[in-house]
Amino acid sequence: TLRHQRTGLIWQRCALGQSWDGSGCTGIEMQLNWNSALNAADSHIQADQADWRLPNRNELASIIEQHCFGPALDSDAFPSAPVTAYWSSTPVSGAGEQVWSIDFVDGIVLPASTETLQAVRLVRGRF
Secondary structure, eight states, X not given: OEEOTTTOOEEOSSOTTOEEOSSSEESOOOOBXXXXXXXXXXXXXXXXXXXXXXXXXXXXXXXXXXXXXXXXXXXXXXXXXXXXXXXXXXXXXXXXXXXXXXXXXXXXXXXXXXXXXXXXXXXXXXX
16 A cells, blocks of 8 residues: 555555555456446455545546656556556536546546446545
8 A cells, every 4th residue: 555645545556456566566457347346445455454445536636647658657656557447436427327437548537337347446544
């Protein structure tokens, strides 16, 4: 895990499905629909903590590195990060079955159908 200095949030360094080996993430990220991602967050325990959750749209956007591409993340903080879209917990207002996600190829925030399969990076800390 790592603490984001600007927000104070604790982030998983690896996407769900990957493991930290001491210097990077290994394995393949899980691709889940939104309901499965919410359920996975509810049951996740890591670092002896059980309060992991899907980040909201603004929290997830806070780790975007605008000067980085493919992934749009700090590669020292998030080594071997899958270059894909990740779920947030924020539904798109008035859009029915759509939720905000972030494509970490370029850091674009976009709506996605709740049935779309996407990666999950969990967070803990203040809401």
